[in-house]
Amino acid sequence: MDWDDLRIFLAVARADSLSGAGRRLGIDASTVGRRVARLEGALGAKLFVKTPQGYGLAPEGERLLPHAEAVEAAMGSAQEALSGPGDLTGQLRIGAPDGCANYLLPQVCARLSEAHPRLEIQIVALPRVFNLSKREADMAVAVSQPQAGRLVVQRLTDYQLHLAAHEDYLRAHPPIRGRADLRGHRMIGYIADMIFDRELDYLAETGVEWAALTSNSVSVQMQAIRMGAGLGIVHDFAIPFCPGVRRVLTDEISLRRSFWLIRHADDRRSQRMNRLAEALAQGIRAEVARLQARLIP
Amino acid sequence: MDWDDLRIFLAVARADSLSGAGRRLGIDASTVGRRVARLEGALGAKLFVKTPQGYGLAPEGERLLPHAEAVEAAMGSAQEALSGPGDLTGQLRIGAPDGCANYLLPQVCARLSEAHPRLEIQIVALPRVFNLSKREADMAVAVSQPQAGRLVVQRLTDYQLHLAAHEDYLRAHPPIRGRADLRGHRMIGYIADMIFDRELDYLAETGVEWAALTSNSVSVQMQAIRMGAGLGIVHDFAIPFCPGVRRVLTDEISLRRSFWLIRHADDRRSQRMNRLAEALAQGIRAEVARLQARLIP
DNA sequence: AAAGGGTTTTGCATTTCTGCAAAGGTGGCG
DNA sequence: CGCCACCTTTGCAGAAATGCAAAACCCTTT
Structure with missing residues (x-):
């Protein structure tokens, strides 16, 4: 049995497919398949159920998995033992x-x-x-x-988020002195049904009902704001990267995450x-x- | 890093040489050397001090060894997890x-x-x-x-040892009725300075001073006895394999090990x-x- | 119903690895 | 002193593993 084949086994078990494991390992999927086959031969056990949709763990593979992870951990310790106290690799x-x-x-x-x-x-x-x-x-x-x-x-x-917009936008639109002034402004935010964590539902928390321009990516939102598309809740730490973008209403609207x-x-x-x-x-x-x-x- | 190279590392560390490790692994010594070199390259450390007399562990290799053994143990558990409850492989x-x-x-x-x-x-x-x-x-x-x-x-x-000889020998020589009769008989035993464990010094224990024919191998001694070369202390369990060999003086001389x-x-x-x-x-x-x-x- | 994106599997050219044989060194022994 | 046994290292031919491309398949989507 080739010990290295267990490394491939782990990758396939985690990726649930030869191709996924191959991508992760940086080797070809066909090679991954052949190594798995060789391992199964050496062990005399069918480790995966093979379908055209991927490789799923068979009962025997399920039994092997925790032991393979133990080997992986031991292998990690071994490498650690050598890399000098200083550098990380x-x-x-x-x-x-x-x-x-x-x-x-x-x-x-x-x-x-x-x-x-x-x-x-x-x-x-x-x-x-x-x-x-x-x-x-x-x-x-x-x-x-x-x-x-x-x-x-x-x-x-911790970090903070605030409402912000580009100064060009602010100049071109009615001034914002309080929460009530937000009505009529174009808002930028997340795509509602793509919010994967409640913590991201910034706009709802600030009482804004509707956003004119939405994205699942904060950097896209940020880019939109930078182009003067409207107002949005942004991370404070992102603002320095966007010259011209200014925070507004920092006293009234301030989120902490x-x-x-x-x-x-x-x-x-x-x-x-x-x-x-x-x-x-x-x-x-x-x-x-x-x-x-x-x-x- | 190829996990399998750690298997080779272990063998070399234990054999203190490429050729010894190769014999043990059933692969060529040159291959062993190349795999070690590859491992050293991957780890960025010199694991062995290489001399024309063999491979000795370098400090870094010394550090790696216990971790490699941990990997080996984990690998063993992994294989164990699969081999059915019945068969051993x-x-x-x-x-x-x-x-x-x-x-x-x-x-x-x-x-x-x-x-x-x-x-x-x-x-x-x-x-x-x-x-x-x-x-x-x-x-x-x-x-x-x-x-x-x-x-x-x-x-x-536990097992027992007794004095024994071939019946042909016994017929051709004076009868042995007591310990005193042993004088004058040809004795077969261990080579004195090659006894590697005090437990093997049978003859001394029985009071015999000198042996005419000695070997470091009990099977050679047994063979000599079988050929009628003399008397010797033999394992009881070996006697059934040698037709014609009879125990003598079983009451007076009996060893237990x-x-x-x-x-x-x-x-x-x-x-x-x-x-x-x-x-x-x-x-x-x-x-x-x-x-x-x-x-x- | 057909097309597209995902998968595995297979055939082939190429790279890599392996084993063998010879060369080069070193220590022990007569 | 020279010889022998043991080791490592190197060069080379054959074997094995790898990557790529194509084929076959399934599921989803248009």
Whole structure:
């Protein structure tokens, strides 16, 4: 039995398909299929039920999975034992909502990447909740604490959101002195039925009923605001990236949210993962603080 | 990093050489060397100090070793999880002193092998103490309990030894009615300076001072006795294999010894190893009992 | 009903890995 | 001193694994 085939097995079990596993591993799907076949031969057991829709775990594979994960953990410890106390290496995939992914992670990860040249960071911006248990990512930034799953959660930082618009828009439209003046303004926000977390329902919280222009992406919303398309709730830390965008009604409308860093419970014992999480947490905290401090009141 | 390379690393670390590891793994030494080189490249660390006399663990390799063993253990559990509750598979290398290896293990292992067709049993007969920690064998039968090492020991069975000779020899020489009559007889025994365990010093215990024909192998001694070369202390359980060999002076000279089964402490958690050990223990017990019962008083 | 995107599977050219044989070194022994 | 046994390393031919492209299939959508 080739030990490396167990690595492939894990990937397929998590991706539920040869092609998905291949993408993740950076090798061809046909190779993945052949390695799985070889493993099954060596073990004398059918590990997957193969359908044209993908590979699903067979009972025997189900039984193997936790042991394969134990091997993976041991393999991680082994690699850890060698990488010098200083540098971090390997791959790190971070899932994050796109606000964080666009305006915070690039800088934070750039610095991290610079400090650790052999570290390979992947930022996955997705408007949905991650399935960490399937290892779609090693860590995830979330806007609320998950309830289920073998996960470990830590608070990253608080951040604020305010109503904002481009100064060109503000000049061209009636002044906004109070909440009542919002009536008649064009609002920009999330697509209602694509809100994947209650914490994102900013507009409802501010009492706005209707938005003229919506997107599932905060960066698209931000771009719309920057182009003078209207008013919207935006992250304070994003505003410095958009010259000309000004906050309005900061006294009356002010939201506070938190980012949470979510990791696999199993990774808790990994010194590497702990260090990566800590570096990420500090980086994000510092970046949020830096950007919010830059705001023109 | 190829997970399978860690398997090669383990073998080299234990064999202290590429060629030894290659023999053990059944692959060529040059391949072993290249895989080690590849692993070192992937890990960015020199794992071995390479000399024309072999591969010795470098400090980094020393650090990696326990983690690699953890991976090995996890890999074992994984394979165990799949092999049906019934059958045993894989390789089992048993080290044993040659008395046991010649007259007990062949039958016992033959039955075991028949019951588990995918099990591959190797019997290593060696006139020395095994280095289990280097995994020269998975288990070892010993004539005394080891004191040091992370080992687990269990008593297999007691057995007896008596003075014996071929009936042709007895007919051709003066009768032996008591210990005193032994004077003048040709004795067969161990080579004095090659006795690797005090328990083997049979002749000294019986008061015999000198042996005319000696060997480091009990089966060679037995063969000599069978050919009528003289008298010697032999295992009772070996006598049924040598037609014509009779015990003498059974009342006055009778030795009792024990076999012990020694295993790695780490293997204690392996259900497979436990089952193998149990099967071996029962087989050896039954075989000793069967053979000793067959003796002509 | 047909088309499109997703999957697995298969055939083939290419790359990679492996085993063998020879070369080069080093320590032990007569 | 030279020889022998053992080790590693290197060069090369054959075997094996890999990636790519195409085919076959299923489900969803137009």
